[in-house]
Each structure stands twice: as C-alpha cells, then as structure tokens.
Amino acid sequence: MRNHSAPAVTSGIGVLDKAMTVLHAVAESPCNLGELCARTGLPRATAHRLAVGLEVHRLLARDADGLWRTGPGLADLAPTANDNLLEAAAMVLPRLREITGESVQLYRREGLQRVCIAAMEPPTGLRDTVLVGARLPMTAGSGAKVLLAWADAQVQRSVLPDALFSDRVLAEVRKRGWAQSAAEREPGVASVAAPVRDRTGAVVAAISVSGPIDRMGRRPGARWAADLLAAAEALHKRL
Numbered sequence: 131m132r133n134h135s136a137p138a139v140t141s142g143i144g145v146l147d148k149a150m151t152v153l154h155a156v157a158e159s160p161c162n163l164g165e166l167c168a169r170t171g172l173p174r175a176t177a178h179r180l181a182v183g184l185e186v187h188r189l190l191a192r193d194a195d196g197l198w199r200t201g202p203g204l205a206d207l208a209p210t211a212n213d214n215l216l217e218a219a220a221m222v223l224p225r226l227r228e229i230t231g232e233s234v235q236l237y238r239r240e241g242l243q244r245v246c247i248a249a250m251e252p253p254t255g256l257r258d259t260v261l262v263g264a265r266l267p268m269t270a271g272s273g274a275k276v277l278l279a280w281a282d283a284q285v286q287r288s289v290l291p292d293a294l295f296s297d298r299v300l301a302e303v304r305k306r307g308w309a310q311s312a313a314e315r316e317p318g319v320a321s322v323a324a325p326v327r328d329r330t331g332a333v334v335a336a337i338s339v340s341g342p343i344d345r346m347g348r349r350p351g352a353r354w355a356a357d358l359l360a361a362a363e364a365l366h367k368r369l
Contacts, residue, residue, distance in 0.1 A: 145180075148172060152180045153200070156190055157263075160197035215326070215335060218368035219248040222337075226361040227252060230354055232341035235260050236326070238334070239277040242268055242288055247335070260340070266315065269293040272323035273336040275300060275309035280325060280333035308358060310351040312343055320346035322354050324362040328369050337362050 141147055148170075155161065155169035166177045181198055184190040188203030219236050227234045227250045236248040246264045260266070268274045268289045278289055279300040290297055294314050303309040308324040315321070321340035325333040339354050340346070347353060 148176065149180050149184060152177060152184060153189060156181075156198050157200055160193055160195075160199040162197055166198065213247075214369055215365070216248060218365045221368065222361050222364045223248060223250050226337070226339065226357065229357050230339050230341075232339050232346065232354075233259065235273070235338045235340065237266075237273045237277065237323075237336045237338065239268070239281065239285075240265075242285065244268055244273055244277055244336070270295075270311065271315035271338075272309040272311040272321040272340075273338045274315075275303050275311070276323045276325050276336040276338075277333070279303040279309070308351055308355045310349060310355075312346075312348040312350070318343055320348065320350045322346075322350040322358055324355070324358045326362050326365045326369075328366075334369075335365075337365065 151170045151172065152166065155166055158169065161169065163174060163178055163181070166172075166181060167174050170177055172180070181190055185192070185198070185201065188201045188206070190198050191201035193199050215236070215238075223234050223236065231252050233249065233251045235246050237244040238247050239245075243265045244267075246260045246262055246266070249260050249262050251259060266274070268278055269292050274293075275295060278286055278293075281289075286297065286300070299309075308322060310320070310322045312320040319340055320343045321338050323336045323338040326335040326337050328334045337358060339350070339358055
C-alpha cells in the first residue's frame with residue numbers, strides 16, 4: 131500500500147525517490163525514526179540512512195528534542211528557484227480575492243494529486259482555508275475537474291473510477307472553460323475553478339475561488355465564472 135507521504139511522481143531512480151519520500155514525510159511535521167518509518171513505509175535501516183544523509187547535506191536537521199525537521203539547505207536553494215507562475219499569481223490573486231471576497235487558490239497537478247501552490251484568504255468572516263503545500267485528491271472539487279479535464283488519457287483513466295464526477299462532466303468543463311462544485315471536497319464548501327495556460331496554450335494550473343455554500347451558492351459559476359476567467363487570462367498573459 132502506498133504511503134500518503136510518498137511523492138506522487140517517481141523518477142525511477144530508487145534511492146532518489148526514497149530520499150524524496152523522507153523529505154516529504156519530515157515536511158509534514160518534525161518526527162523521530164519510528165514516525166518516519168510509519169509515514170514512509172521504509173525499513174528502519176533505510177529510513178535512518180537516508181535521513182542522516184540528508185542531514186549531512188543540510189536538507190534535514192534535528193531540533194532540540196532530536197526530531198528531524200526540514201533543514202536550512204532547502205532555504206538556501208529556494209531563492210534560485212524562479213517560478214513565473216508564482217510571480218504572476220502574486221500580482222493576480224489579490225485582485226481576485228478583492229473582487230470575490232472569498233478564498234482564492236492556485237493548484238498544480240503532481241501525479242494523481244493536486245497541490246496548492248498559492249492561496250489568499252479574505253481578512254474577515256467564515257472562509258475556506260487551504261494551506262500552501264496542501265495535497266488534495268483529484269477525485270473531487272472544481273480544481274480537480276479542471277486539472278483532470280486537460281490531463282492526458284492515462285491520468286484520467288487512473289482517477290475517474292474513484293472520482294465523484296464522470297468523464298461527461300469533464301467534457302462539459304472543457305466546453306465551457308470552467309468547473310464548479312458544491313460539497314464535493316468538503317461539506318459546506320463550494321468552489322469554481324478555471325484553467326491557467328502557459329505561452330504554448332497548455333494547461334499548467336487551475337485558479338479557484340472557494341467559500342461557504344451559504345455565500346457561494348450551489349452554482350457558484352453563475353456568480354464568479356466571468357471574474358475567474360478574467361483572472362486566468364491575466365495569469366496567461368503574464369506567463
């Protein structure tokens with residue numbers, strides 16, 4: 131059984147994939163060796179050897195209680211990782227939040243999961259909080275529908291059997307250019323999402339607005355699709 135801490139994408143290089151599994155597991159929260167083994171499914175000797183090796187390279191470190199946590203080496207590398215999509219999101223998401231008064235997010239697909247890479251929340255009131263870095267399933271929610279609608283056929287075949295929507299719904303999403311959901315990912319939450327395209331026209335992300343059904347309604351697209359599509363186009367132009 132695949133552990134929830136394992137990266138969704140594998141390189142085929144065993145030791146590298148296992149090391150990434152350890153990094154993702156520790157990134158969830160500081161842990162000792164037993165917890166690391168439980169999260170990764172790796173044997174104790176393997177988990178310990180990889181964690182110590184990552185510690186040598188400063189990608190992991192130990193806190194005062196002896197627990198592994200992410201290390202300063204990751205922060206050293208981060209400034210060199212320029213992400214045009216995140217730079218564009220920093221310019222576009224604040225305006226979308228201002229217009230809607232709701233939570234806004236940007237998702238990328240990684241394997242059979244979607245990852246929140248940027249998010250902003252309204253300053254007051256009930257909100258739908260999705261933390262940056264959160265990994266959500268591709269089986270529910272408007273963001274999942276958008277990312278899956280333009281994914282390749284193999285990915286769609288892997289996800290659809292467990293999804294709360296059908297391939298017909300994905301066809302509708304492609305036709306109208308956006309998706310909506312009500313109480314799919316989480317009870318009481320509604321959302322609407324649109325695809326973000328790069329300079330070649332390929333879908334690289336999904337931009338989403340989410341909030342309580344009481345405010346968003348069960349058909350949030352009727353209210354927010356136009357503004358969301360405008361935000362998606364603004365991101366496209368900046369890419």
